[in-house]
Amino acid sequence: MFILGLLSWWYGAGWRGRLAALREKLASTLDYFSIDLLLRTFFSPFRQISAGRVDGGLNVQMRAFFDRLISRIIGAMIRLVMILVGSLAIAFHAVIGTLFVILWGVVPLAPIVGIGMAISGWVPWNL
Amino acid sequence: MESVTLNYGSMRAVKARMGRQLGGVWSWLLPIITLLLVAGGVMLLLVEQAVGWLVIGMAAIPFMFHQWHKHELKELPPIKSGSTIDDLLSIDILGRLSKNPAPNELAVVLGEVQSGQFFAARFGVGSQFLQDIAAKEADKTTLIWQEALKIKEELGLAEITGGVLVVALVRAFPGYENLLAHVHIGDDDLIQGIKWQEHIKFLIAQHGKPRRTGGIARDWSFGYIPLLTRFGQNLSDQISRGGLLSADLEAHTQALDQLIETFGKGGRQNAALVGAPGVGKTTIVHAFAERLLDASASIPESLKFRQVFILDSSSLLAAAPGRGELENLIMQVLGEAYSAKNIIICLDNAQLFFEEGVGSVDLTNVLLPILEAGSLRVILTMDEQRYLQIGQRNPSLVNALNRITVGPATKEETLAAMQDQLIVTEFRQKVTYTYQALQEAYRLSERYVHDLAMPGRAIKMMEAAANYSESGLVTMNSVQKAIEQTLDIKVGVASDEDEREKLLNMEELIHRRMINQSRAVAVVSDALRRARAGVRNQNRPIGTFLFLGPTGVGKTELAKALADVYFGGEDRMVRLDLNEYVRSEDVARLIADGADDPTSLTAQVMKQPFSVVLLDEIEKAHPNVLTTLLQLLDEGILRDIKNREVSFRDAIVIATSNAGAERIREYIERGYQLEQFEKQFIDELISSNQFRPEFLNRFDEIVVFRPLEKPELIQVIDLILAGINKTLALQKISVNVADDAKQLLVDKGYDPRLGARPMRRVVQRAVENTVAKQMLSGAVGPGSTIEITFDQVQQILGSQTEADAIAARTNQQVGESDEKTTGPA
Numbered sequence: 001m002f003i004l005g006l007l008s009w010w011y012g013a014g015w016r017g018r019l020a021a022l023r024e025k026l027a028s029t030l031d032y033f034s035i036d037l038l039l040r041t042f043f044s045p046f047r048q049i050s051a052g053r054v055d056g057g058l059n060v061q062m063r064a065f066f067d068r069l070i071s072r073i074i075g076a077m078i079r080l081v082m083i084l085v086g087s088l089a090i091a092f093h094a095v096i097g098t099l100f101v102i103l104w105g106v107v108p109l110a111p112i113v114g115i116g117m118a119i120s121g122w123v124p125w126n127l
Numbered sequence: 128m129e130s131v132t133l134n135y136g137s138m139r140a141v142k143a144r145m146g147r148q149l150g151g152v153w154s155w156l157l158p159i160i161t162l163l164l165v166a167g168g169v170m171l172l173l174v175e176q177a178v179g180w181l182v183i184g185m186a187a188i189p190f191m192f193h194q195w196h197k198h199e200l201k202e203l204p205p206i207k208s209g210s211t212i213d214d215l216l217s218i219d220i221l222g223r224l225s226k227n228p229a230p231n232e233l234a235v236v237l238g239e240v241q242s243g244q245f246f247a248a249r250f251g252v253g254s255q256f257l258q259d260i261a262a263k264e265a266d267k268t269t270l271i272w273q274e275a276l277k278i279k280e281e282l283g284l285a286e287i288t289g290g291v292l293v294v295a296l297v298r299a300f301p302g303y304e305n306l307l308a309h310v311h312i313g314d315d316d317l318i319q320g321i322k323w324q325e326h327i328k329f330l331i332a333q334h335g336k337p338r339r340t341g342g343i344a345r346d347w348s349f350g351y352i353p354l355l356t357r358f359g360q361n362l363s364d365q366i367s368r369g370g371l372l373s374a375d376l377e378a379h380t381q382a383l384d385q386l387i388e389t390f391g392k393g394g395r396q397n398a399a400l401v402g403a404p405g406v407g408k409t410t411i412v413h414a415f416a417e418r419l420l421d422a423s424a425s426i427p428e429s430l431k432f433r434q435v436f437i438l439d440s441s442s443l444l445a446a447a448p449g450r451g452e453l454e455n456l457i458m459q460v461l462g463e464a465y466s467a468k469n470i471i472i473c474l475d476n477a478q479l480f481f482e483e484g485v486g487s488v489d490l491t492n493v494l495l496p497i498l499e500a501g502s503l504r505v506i507l508t509m510d511e512q513r514y515l516q517i518g519q520r521n522p523s524l525v526n527a528l529n530r531i532t533v534g535p536a537t538k539e540e541t542l543a544a545m546q547d548q549l550i551v552t553e554f555r556q557k558v559t560y561t562y563q564a565l566q567e568a569y570r571l572s573e574r575y576v577h578d579l580a581m582p583g584r585a586i587k588m589m590e591a592a593a594n595y596s597e598s599g600l601v602t603m604n605s606v607q608k609a610i611e612q613t614l615d616i617k618v619g620v621a622s623d624e625d626e627r628e629k630l631l632n633m634e635e636l637i638h639r640r641m642i643n644q645s646r647a648v649a650v651v652s653d654a655l656r657r658a659r660a661g662v663r664n665q666n667r668p669i670g671t672f673l674f675l676g677p678t679g680v681g682k683t684e685l686a687k688a689l690a691d692v693y694f695g696g697e698d699r700m701v702r703l704d705l706n707e708y709v710r711s712e713d714v715a716r717l718i719a720d721g722a723d724d725p726t727s728l729t730a731q732v733m734k735q736p737f738s739v740v741l742l743d744e745i746e747k748a749h750p751n752v753l754t755t756l757l758q759l760l761d762e763g764i765l766r767d768i769k770n771r772e773v774s775f776r777d778a779i780v781i782a783t784s785n786a787g788a789e790r791i792r793e794y795i796e797r798g799y800q801l802e803q804f805e806k807q808f809i810d811e812l813i814s815s816n817q818f819r820p821e822f823l824n825r826f827d828e829i830v831v832f833r834p835l836e837k838p839e840l841i842q843v844i845d846l847i848l849a850g851i852n853k854t855l856a857l858q859k860i861s862v863n864v865a866d867d868a869k870q871l872l873v874d875k876g877y878d879p880r881l882g883a884r885p886m887r888r889v890v891q892r893a894v895e896n897t898v899a900k901q902m903l904s905g906a907v908g909p910g911s912t913i914e915i916t917f918d919q920v921q922q923i924l925g926s927q928t929e930a931d932a933i934a935a936r937t938n939q940q941v942g943e944s945d946e947k948t949t950g951p952a
Contacts, residue, residue, distance in 0.1 A: 032343065033344075082347075110183070
């Protein structure tokens with residue numbers, strides 16, 4: 001009953017719990033890098049620099065337009081870098097997390113595998 | 128209804144016991160063993176020992192147990208569709224129970240689990256208390272389970288918690304309500320305790336939940352705010368770093384929703400939170416900031432991740448002391464907030480920005496156009512009175528604001544707010560509050576704290592009590608001590624031995640300085656005893672008495688004696704001569720603000736609520752003054768000129784009057800006893816229009832003082848002589864007056880119209896003059912006793928004319944200000 005209880009949890013609620021934890025971790029990373037918001041504001045002026053409306057003649061308006069354009073381009077570049085970094089971080093978490101979830105399934109077999117390996121006498125650097 | 132059996136062998140019960148075994152030491156030992164096995168295995172492999180695989184493989188066993196304990200056994204949830212007690216019982220209790228537990232075993236278990244300890248610390252209902260009342264027979268446990276299931280269903284709980292079992296155990300005891308009364312709680316309070324515990328669990332779960340705050344992109348979308356960072360407090364930043372613990376209060380939900388609605392739709396983007404100090408306006412702003420940061424909250428997109436800044440008026444003033452500089456700086460700060468696109472400015476205590484004063488400056492000209500334009504989001508908080516004042520000075524400013532009224536919290540809401548605030552206060556002050564302390568803080572703050580509204584006033588009281596904790600526990604007693612020390616009043620039931628003795632022997636103590644008037648002494652003593660035993664009406668003064676009788680019979684003296692004997696000295700008497708309040712306009716003087724007139728009745732009682740209030744010569748007061756006093760006598764409350772409530776509920780109010788003095792003398796001379804004519808006399812007073820019946824009805828007791836008789840006056844002389852001897856004790860000299868001399872002093876000093884009042888002067892003249900002469904002549908020295916004989920008194924007072932002259936002088940003074948001088952003793 002004791003072992004049964006442990007194993008039934010391990011391959012039931014325990015495994016589901018690991019999946020939920022992975023989902024939560026990915027959601028948290030997504031929130032931190034906020035890729036959706038970065039995409040939505042991709043061409044917005046960076047930190048609102050030169051973002052305000054300007055009154056004045058044509059030359060003033062033109063200068064403001066170009067200032068705003070530069071601010072938008074800089075904003076887009078920085079956001080692009082962050083989107084790439086964020087995507088990599090999310091991918092990394094996803095891979096590691098998935099690996100952990102898969103490994104979770106084989107942990108109960110580890111003692112048996114260990115016995116087998118010990119009997120076989122195989123050591124990786126002793127080939 | 129679920130089955131009331133406990134299946135000891137069920138899977139959940141077994142898991143609960145296993146979880147308990149794997150807790151404690153094993154909870155940290157298992158991961159260490161895992162790590163050691165993995166490290167050991169790797170090291171064996173490094174030295175080319177294949178047995179290392181076995182060691183690594185074995186590490187899986189402690190790892191699995193650790194994971195199982197951490198993720199399931201430690202917090203095994205109840206089985207929703209469960210039918211037996213073991214399906215629904217809280218895991219920490221289930222893991223500790225034997226196969227067939229008796230109620231007293233449940234009591235022992237409750238002492239070991241956190242939920243049971245909660246009731247021990249907060250309510251004084253601990254394990255020992257429960258063991259004492261719980262049955263020892265195992266067959267009685269079924270009743271406990273039945274009651275626990277009933278409570279769980281009633282409260283809609285997911286499981287049977289320790290709190291539920293505490294209540295079930297208590298309820299199983301016959302007459303348990305009497306038992307609970309000893310710890311100042313009732314059955315309802317225990318139910319509140321269960322809810323409180325559940326609420327704490329909820330708060331902890333909420334606090335542990337991951338936050339979604341918009342991340343990096345949020346900050347990059349909005350502008351730089353260096354000035355705002357310098358001159359403002361970023362609430363949103365504090366919340367996202369977990370630095371603020373602002374609980375959601377029901378009382379504030381409505382205001383919060385209005386705030387979101389105001390900023391979520393078009394129109395002027397400003398809101399003025401208006402409410403009395405202490406209602407929680409700033410807390411609402413905190414809750415608002417928290418809501419905006421919650422990505423999962425249902426709020427308009429235009430509000431998501433907006434940052435709330437509270438502008439710091441003092442740092443702005445310090446940075447720009449010059450008039451023009453400050454306006455310039457404010458414009459820059461607000462301009463920055465507008466350009467950043469994500470800022471909501473909060474002007475906390477907004478009056479600081481709209482009026483000239485110390486630490487405040489009138490920036491109406493700068494702020495009004497911004498508020499009217501409504502493009503920059505601004506929240507203002509201010510109290511009702513200031514809002515009206517500002518509106519009076521500048522109506523267009525008030526018209527530009529979207530007003531949101533914040534009302535004071537109800538008792539339930541206040542207690543909930545206190546319980547939430549408690550988490551922070553207990554952590555900071557390193558104390559634990561009992562439930563009774565919270566209730567007492569609410570009760571006493573409602574009565575004595577007038578400068579704040581609920582829940583602020585109760586929270587203030589609660590925090591003040593932390594300094595009076597006993598061994599880190601804040602109890603009812605701590606709260607009472609806090610208010611007694613700060614306001615110099617007595618609020619608890621008399622428990623001190625000295626005080627109880629004093630109360631029980633009050634009549635005797637008063638009679639040490641007063642002769643006769645036993646009924647008057649008895650009624651005031653009874654009132655005081657009722658008050659200190661906690662059986663009086665709390666919503667009225669301790670006692671209200673009208674003393675009627677001729678001058679010089681001891682009316683004022685009784686008030687003084689009371690102030691001295693019980694209230695701690697004659698200076699604890701607030702005395703008002705109502706012959707100075709004969710005009711209608713004098714009402715204003717009676718209730719004047721303490722800052723303008725510290726001698727007004729309201730100002731004196733506000734400063735010293737625990738006192739004797741003596742209203743002398745009440746019949747001479749203007750009817751409007753008497754009408755003003757009606758509320759005081761009725762409810763123990765008088766509003767001062769600033770409409771602040773001043774409590775007279777800890778005072779004894781004594782009104783004196785000479786009205787009908789001649790009639791009393793007539794009755795006495797005709798041989799009537801006081802009891803025989805008292806009622807008729809009061810009726811005569813009413814019918815003669817000297818007092819209105821509704822005014823007389825307001826008094827607890829109307830006591831008629833009778834003139835003193837000659838034998839009593841001998842006793843008065845003894846009291847006067849005792850006073851003289853007390854003075855002479857410094858010189859180690861005492862005075863003894865012969866009995867026949869005393870009789871002579873009475874004959875010379877007594878005046879039927881003035882009572883005993885002239886007698887003090889006559890005695891002083893006769894005795895003090897003799898003593899003075901003898902001391903100067905060197906006839907007496909330290910340690911001597913001066914004997915004063917009949918002849919000496921006669922010689923000093925000379926003829927009857929001498930005494931008459933003294934009496935005449937007294938009479939004249941009394942005419943000028945009746946009863947201003949002291950009474951018979």
